[in-house]
Structures are given as structure tokens and as C-alpha cells.
Amino acid sequence: xxxxxxxxxxxxTYIFPAYELKDRNNMLIYRIWGAVVFAGAFLTALPFLWMxxxxxxxxxxxxxxxxxxxxxxKVDFSHFARAWEITPFLGYFLNSILVAGSVxxxxxxxxxxxxxxxxxxxxxxxxxxxxxxxxxILIPFExxxxxxxxxxxxxxxxxxxxxxxxxxYWALILPGLANAFNIFIFKSFFDKLPNDFIEAARVxxxxxxxxxxxxxxxxxxxxxTVIAILNFVTIWNSFFWPLIVTNEPNIYTLMLGIYKIIExxxxxxxxxxxxTISMVPTIVGFAIFQKQVMRGILFTTLxx
Amino acid sequence: xxxxxxxxxxxxxxxxAIKGMVDDELKSHKKxxxxxxxxxxxxxxxxxxxxxxxxxxxxxxxxxxxxxxPGAPGLISVKxxxxxxLPDTLTPSQKLKKAFRYRRYGRPAxxxxxxxxIVKPLPEYKKQDMMKLKGYKLKKSLLGAQMVLPALLVxxxxxxxxxxxxxxxxxQKFETINKPVYVGLAxxxxxxxxxxxxxxxxxxxxxxxxxxxxxTWIPLFLALYVYEVRRGSSLLKILYFIPFLTxxxxxxxxxxxxxxxxxxxxxxxxxxxxxxxxAIGWLTDSKLVLLSIxxxxxxxxxxxxxxxxxxxxxxxxxxxxxxASLNGASxxxxxxxxxxxxxxxxxxxxxxxxxxxxxxxxxxxxxxxxGGPEGSSEVIATYMYKKAFLYMDIGYASGVxxxxxxxxxSITLLRMNxxxxxxxNR
Numbered sequence: 001x002x003x004x005x006x007x008x009x010x011x012x013t014y015i016f017p018a019y020e021l022k023d024r025n026n027m028l029i030y031r032i033w034g035a036v037v038f039a040g041a042f043l044t045a046l047p048f049l050w051m052x053x054x055x056x057x058x059x060x061x062x063x064x065x066x067x068x069x070x071x072x073x074k075v076d077f078s079h080f081a082r083a084w085e086i087t088p089f090l091g092y093f094l095n096s097i098l099v100a101g102s103v104x105x106x107x108x109x110x111x112x113x114x115x116x117x118x119x120x121x122x123x124x125x126x127x128x129x130x131x132x133x134x135x136x137i138l139i140p141f142e143x144x145x146x147x148x149x150x151x152x153x154x155x156x157x158x159x160x161x162x163x164x165x166x167x168x169y170w171a172l173i174l175p176g177l178a179n180a181f182n183i184f185i186f187k188s189f190f191d192k193l194p195n196d197f198i199e200a201a202r203v204x205x206x207x208x209x210x211x212x213x214x215x216x217x218x219x220x221x222x223x224x225t226v227i228a229i230l231n232f233v234t235i236w237n238s239f240f241w242p243l244i245v246t247n248e249p250n251i252y253t254l255m256l257g258i259y260k261i262i263e264x265x266x267x268x269x270x271x272x273x274x275x276t277i278s279m280v281p282t283i284v285g286f287a288i289f290q291k292q293v294m295r296g297i298l299f300t301t302l303x304x
Numbered sequence: 305x306x307x308x309x310x311x312x313x314x315x316x317x318x319x320x321a322i323k324g325m326v327d328d329e330l331k332s333h334k335k336x337x338x339x340x341x342x343x344x345x346x347x348x349x350x351x352x353x354x355x356x357x358x359x360x361x362x363x364x365x366x367x368x369x370x371x372x373x374p375g376a377p378g379l380i381s382v383k384x385x386x387x388x389x390l391p392d393t394l395t396p397s398q399k400l401k402k403a404f405r406y407r408r409y410g411r412p413a414x415x416x417x418x419x420x421x422i423v424k425p426l427p428e429y430k431k432q433d434m435m436k437l438k439g440y441k442l443k444k445s446l447l448g449a450q451m452v453l454p455a456l457l458v459x460x461x462x463x464x465x466x467x468x469x470x471x472x473x474x475x476q477k478f479e480t481i482n483k484p485v486y487v488g489l490a491x492x493x494x495x496x497x498x499x500x501x502x503x504x505x506x507x508x509x510x511x512x513x514x515x516x517x518x519x520t521w522i523p524l525f526l527a528l529y530v531y532e533v534r535r536g537s538s539l540l541k542i543l544y545f546i547p548f549l550t551x552x553x554x555x556x557x558x559x560x561x562x563x564x565x566x567x568x569x570x571x572x573x574x575x576x577x578x579x580x581x582x583a584i585g586w587l588t589d590s591k592l593v594l595l596s597i598x599x600x601x602x603x604x605x606x607x608x609x610x611x612x613x614x615x616x617x618x619x620x621x622x623x624x625x626x627x628a629s630l631n632g633a634s635x636x637x638x639x640x641x642x643x644x645x646x647x648x649x650x651x652x653x654x655x656x657x658x659x660x661x662x663x664x665x666x667x668x669x670x671x672x673x674x675g676g677p678e679g680s681s682e683v684i685a686t687y688m689y690k691k692a693f694l695y696m697d698i699g700y701a702s703g704v705x706x707x708x709x710x711x712x713x714s715i716t717l718l719r720m721n722x723x724x725x726x727x728x729n730r
Contacts, residue, residue, distance in 0.1 A: 015528065015532060015625065015635050015638045015639065015643070016532045016635070017625070017629060019629070020629060020635075026635060029635055030532075033529050034529060034533065037525075037526055037529045037530065037533075037540065038536075038540070040522075040526065040544075041539075041540050041543040041544060042543075044543055044544055044546075044547060044603065044606070044607075045543050045546070046569075047547075047558055047559065047562055047569075047603075048546070048558075050558075050561075050562060050569050051558050051561075054561065062567065063566075063567045065572060065575065065576070065581075066572045066573065066575075066576045067576065109454075110454050110455045110458055111455060113451040113452070113454065113455065114451065114452045114454070114455035114456075116451060117447075117448040117449070117450075117451035117452040118448075118452060120448075121444050121445060121447055121448030121451065122444070122445060122448055123445045123446070123448035123449035123451075123452055124445055124449065126448070126452075129452060129456065132459070132464070133455065133456075133459060136459060136463045136464070136467075138712070138713050138716050139463065139467055139709065139713075140660075140664055140708065140709065140712050142664060142666070142685050142688065142705065142708060143467070143470055143705040143706070143708050143709040143712075144462075144463065144466035144467055144470060144705075145692075145705075146470065146473065146688075146692050146698055146701055146702055146705060147465070147466040147467075147469035147470050147473065147702075148462065148466050149692075149693075150469070150698075151461075151465075151466065151469075157461075174461075174462060175462045177458045177462065178458045178459045178461075178462040178463045180459070180463075183455065208443075208444070208447045209447075212451070233549075236551065237551035237552060237553075239551075239552060239553050239666075239667045239670075240666050240667065240685075240689075243670075244689075244693060255551055255552075255553040255554075256553075258553050258554060258557065259553050259557075259671060262557055262560070262671075268561055268564075271557065271561070272558070272561065275554045275557055275558060278551075278553075278554050279550060279551075279554050282549055282550065282551060283546075283549075286546075286549050293549075294611065297608065297611060298611060298612065298615050301608075301612055301653065301657065302612070302615065302650075302653070
């Protein structure tokens with residue numbers, strides 16, 4: 001007869017499995033810990049709650065103590081209308097979408113092609129090219145912002161096409177295209193793809209270009225989605241570069257537009273209404289792409 | 305192995321004992337079959353088969369696939385040797401046991417193997433085919449060059465030339481309207497003797513230090529519980545994660561309002577609790593301002609770090625915890641002796657990413673304090689921005705940028721070294 005095994009229930013836990021919680025001390029620790037964590041979650045969410053409360057608060061209550069606010073609180077949605085009125089939100093939204101969308105499209109095309117070439121086609125000196133491309137991951141954007149600004153101001157390629165790109169979409173889009181981290185992710189994905197796909201396609205008479213567009217791109221759809229979402233969020237949230245290269249309201253991205261509102265000295269409830277409006281796309285986007293966002297963040301952090 | 309078993313049985317010939325031993329041995333044979341000989345076997349005969357098939361194909365169709373790469377013929381001749389040898393001299397009882405075993409269970413499969421495999425030489429390729437192959441390879445690498453070209457162009461214009469230009473401008477006196485003049489190391493000496501720059505560095509360092517000191521263990525503490533919790537874990541995850549998704553600009557504006565002196569949420573709550581008006585200048589007191597900014601930073605990144613830690617927790621083998629429980633380990637000792645040691649690579653990743661993000665912080669500082677009361681919250685990025693785009697001293701700002709680049713690259717290299725060392729130790 002085999003020895004009778006102790007029955008350990010598997011409820012996916014580590015330090016507080018069910019059989020340990022029968023112990024009173026452990027139960028106490030578990031309860032207190034839980035209370036702290038839930039309280040922390042409430043504190044984390046509190047700023048957003050305060051934002052919503054401020055946004056619907058009557059103007060005369062803004063500078064009142066908390067007790068008075070609780071006593072005379074009235075819901076007043078007019079600040080949203082006012083915020084919408086004083087800021088061309090629609091234009092900002094469209095600018096942000098245009099910039100982030102074109103950066104993401106360009107980035108993905110460029111880096112997928114480069115990564116495919118480096119991973120499968122192996123052009124001459126591909127190791128040198130790879131080292132040169134991937135070493136730019138180390139460069140923080142702040143350090144190249146100054147020469148990039150000068151370059152955008154006096155844009156020219158080999159002395160031709162002299163242009164001033166400040167306050168144009170080009171200035172916002174072009175520097176975003178160089179992102180070595182995408183190449184790195186794409187390359188590590190393509191390295192894992194077996195060559196059989198590609199060779200089968202070659203035998204079937206596909207040209208190299210159509211192999212890339214008709215086989216590689218559809219296979220890597222999932223990774224493209226993740227990269228696209230993460231980069232879209234990064235560009236959407238970016239503030240430093242738009243602040244440098246734009247100073248006309250009709251070209252402002254959403255983040256810059258929001259920043260300009262507090263410079264105008266509006267009352268805080270209108271500002272908070274504007275902030276609330278500006279956060280709607282992010283929250284909606286997260287609700288739709290929750291899984292991809294979580295996966296992408298884990299992937300990029302643990303990949304480095 | 306068989307010697308061992310025969311040694312163990314000795315002269316005791318009870319049938320059950322023999323059966324048990326034989327069972328054991330058979331099991332071990334099965335394992336061996338999986339581990340060693342089959343791999344060798346697979347290699348040799350398949351090569352043999354492939355050669356045969358190719359030859360047949362050659363007879364039928366003279367055309368041959370260009371893509372199959374020939375193996376070197378000399379490498380494949382494999383001499384098979386049975387890994388387990390019975391001793392040559394067996395005692396009568398051992399011979400009896402052997403006979404019994406063979407009659408009952410059949411001979412072990414490996415005994416029937418051929419001891420050597422004869423490898424026929426592979427066919428050579430025709431010259432035409434080789435030419436085709438070469439042409440094809442050339443075409444492939446040319447296409448590869450074409451496909452990598454756009455990336456090279458983009459990186460040349462927007463990464464490499466700017467970084468070179470940062471270095472050249474750092475050696476120039478460059479003020480927007482005037483033409484740049486080469487001044488040698490003047491910018492760098494100016495930076496060395498500039499107390500404001502060193503203050504900015506110190507502020508960046510302090511900010512990162514606060515963020516690490518608080519922002520690494522709180523998420524760990526949260527992740528441990530959220531991983532365990534039976535109800536509401538997804539709610540907790542989303543609540544903690546929303547600040548990370550919030551763009552920096554709205555977050556900074558929101559916190560500016562919360563921190564505001566006299567009417568902000570924090571001071572309001574404090575005065576409600578304490579019963580008398582409180583007016584702490586969270587963003588106007590030069591001693592508190594870095595802490596306030598660090599709190600915003602921690603608030604923003606807690607959910608992210610928690611997610612990373614939870615992914616790390618999934619990789620810890622569960623039986624460690626079960627063993628610990630059976631041995632009566634306390635909660636604290638489980639955390640100290642199992643979780644923290646196995647999470648160290650993840651903790652290092654979080655710490656270094658937070659250092660780098662903390663050194664690079666710009667938006668929060670720029671919006672909430674813009675350098676703060678009398679420069680007491682000036683960080684490197686805001687200092688550089690102001691020098692370049694407000695005071696228009698571009699040469700000096702480039703010097704700061706060069707310094708900043710070296711700082712961040714050295715942090716990254718340090719991180720790579722540390723994590724690389726960890727990996728090789730394993």
C-alpha cells in the first residue's frame with residue numbers, strides 16, 4: 001500500500017492556501033493585508049473621483065472647505081459644455097489621431113521590413129546594420145531633441161528641398177518613425193518563425209515581396225496589434241516633442257491642448273471637465289484592447 | 305545497471321523479488337530508450353533513407369530541389385554501441401534469471417540493433433544547380449538590402465545624425481541667431497562649474513531614489529495579495545492599473561489641483577481630520593516638492609510594477625510553497641525565503657526601469673512646478689529644455705545632453721552587466 005498522501009487543495013494560491021487560512025493568525029494577517037490593499041486601491045482611484053466631483057461642482061464651491069462642499073453639492077454639467085466651447089477638442093483629437101496613426105503605420109511598415117530582412121534575407125553586413133540599429137535603443141530622446149529641432153527648422157536633404165517644418169504635421173510624425181525597439185521585437189518574433197513557411201511559398205512560386213506581404217504579415221498579425229497599440233499610446237501621450245515643435249493652436253495635439261488650458265487661467269472645474277474629456281479616449285481604448293495592452297506591457301518589459 | 309540489480313537480488317530466488325527487479329529494470333530500459341539510443345538511431349537511418357529516396361527520385365526525375373542543403377558525408381558515419389552491457393561472466397543463477405526475463409518479457413529492443421550503420425556518400429550537386437543557388441542567394445541578399453534601406457534612411461536622419469550633431473554642437477558657442485563658433489571644451493567647463501546643473505542632477509537622483517525606495521516594495525506587497533485574493537482580483541488590478549494608462553499631462557494637471565495649497569483635496573482632508581485649517585505647500589515648499597512629485601510618479605507606476613511582479617510570481621514553481629507549508633513555514637518566511645529570492649531578476653528589472661524613467665522625467669515636473677520654487681524641483685530634462693528653448697543657449701544645452709546621454713547609457717550598461725551575470729550563474 002502506498003503511503004496516504006496529504007490532500008492539498010489546489011486553489012492557485014501561494015502564501016495563503018486554504019488549509020493555512022484555518023489558522024487564526026494567518027487569517028488575521030490575510031484580512032489586514034486585504035484591508036490595506038483595498039484601501040490602497042480606493043486611494044489610487046480617489047484622484048479620479050475627485051476629478052469627476054470637481055468637474056460637476058458649482059464654481060462657488062471650488063474654494064470651500066470639504067464640509068461645505070458636502071452640504072451644498074449640486075451636480076452641474078455646464079462646465080463640460082464650457083470646456084468643449086473654449087477648447088477646439090475635435091481638432092485636437094483629429095490631430096492626435098492623425099499623428100499617432102501615421103507614426104504607427106510608418107513605424108510598423110519600416111521596422112517589420114527591416115526586421116524581416118535582417119532575420120531571414122540577411123543582406124551584406126547585416127550584423128553591422130543590426131548593431132547600428134539596435135544601439136539606438138540606448139539613446140534617450142531628450143538628448144537628440146535639440147539637433148532634431150534644428151533639423152526640423154531648417155529641413156533639407158543634401159541641400160535640396162529647403163523647408164521649415166516647425167508647426168507642421170511632418171515635424172510631429174517624422175522623428176517618431178525611428179524606433180529601434182520595434183525592430184528588436186519584430187526580429188525576435190521572426191527568428192522564431194520556421195523557414196519552412198517561406199520556402200514552401202518560394203516553391204509555390206511566390207515572389208519575395210509577396211511572401212512578405214501575403215505570408216509574413218498575416219502570420220505576425222498578433223504581434224503587430226500589440227506593437228501598434230503600445231506605440232499609439234506612446235505617441236498619443238507624448239508631450240515633450242510636441243511642446244518643442246508646435247506653437248500654433250491649429251496643430252496642437254490633445255495633450256498639448258490640455259496643457260494650454262491651465263495656462264489660460266480657467267477655473268478649476270472647467271479645467272477638470274476638460275481633463276475628463278481628454279481621458280475618455282484612453283479609457284475607451286483600454287476597455288476595448290485590455291488584453292493586448294496588458295500582454296504588450298508585460299512583453300516589452302520582460303523582453304528587454 | 306543490470307549488474308546492480310543482480311547484485312541486489314543475490315541468491316534469493318523468490319519469484320516476486322525477481323519480478324520486481326525485472327520490472328524496475330524494464331522501466332529504466334524504457335527511459336534509456338527514450339533518452340540515448342533512439343536519438344542516435346534516428347539520426348543514422350533517416351539519413352540513410354533520405355539518400356535512398358533521393359536516388360530513386362533522381363532516376364525518375366533528373367530535376368532536384370535547390371533548397372535542400374547537403375550534409376557533409378564524412379560526418380555522418382555513426383558507430384552504434386549498446387549503452388548497457390551485461391557482464392560476460394554470469395553465475396548460473398544470473399543466467400537463469402536472464403533466461404526467465406527474456407522468456408517472459410522478450411529481449412530488450414536495443415539488443416536487436418545493428419551495431420554499425422553504413423553511410424553511402426551523398427550525391428554531388430551539378431554545377432548548374434550550384435550556379436542557380438548562388439544567383440538565388442545574391443538575389444535574396446539584394447532584396448534584403450532594399451527592405452532594410454528605409455529603416456536605415458530614417459535612422460540616419462532621425463537618430464545617428466542628430467546624435468553626432470549633439471556632440472558637435474556641444475563644442476560650439478551656438479545662440480540661435482548668431483552663427484555657431486567652435487569654442488572647444490568651454491561648454492563643458494561651464495557645466496562643471498555650474499551649481500544649478502549639479503542641483504538639477506541631485507534633484508533627479510533624489511527623485512529616483514524616493515521612487516525606488518517606495519515604489520518597488522509597495523507593488524510587490526500588492527502583487528502578493530492580488531495574486532492570492534479569492535474575490536475581486538480583476539477589480540483591484542484595473543483600479544491600480546488605470547493611473548498607468550492615464551497620460552502624463554492630465555495626471556499632472558489633476559495632481560496639481562489635488563496638491564493645491566489651501567483648497568486642494570489633501571489639505572482639505574487634513575484640515576477636516578485635524579479640525580483646523582491646514583495649508584501645506586506641497587508644490588511650493590522647497591523641501592516637500594520632490595516628495596510630492598515622487599508620489600505622483602509612484603501612483604502612476606504602481607499598477608505597472610504590480611503587473612510585472614504578478615507575471616514573475618507565475619513562474620515560481622508551486623511545489624516549493626507546498627513543501628514549505630508541510631514543513632510549517634510561516635507567511636513571512638515564505639516571502640523571505642522563497643518569493644524574494646526567486647523574484648530578484650524581476651525586482652532588478654523594475655528598479656532599473658524606474659531609475660531610468662525617474663532620471664528622464666519631464667512632463668510631470670514641467671506642468672506641476674516648472675522647476676519649482678526657486679529651482680528646487682529642477683531636474684536634468686527641464687534644465688536642458690529651459691537652456692535650449694528659453695535662454696537659447698543651444699551649445700550649453702547640448703553639453704548637458706551629452707552628459708545626460710553618458711549617464712543614462714552607463715545606467716543601462718550597468719543593468720545589462722548585472723542581469724547578464726545573473727544569467728550566467730544559473
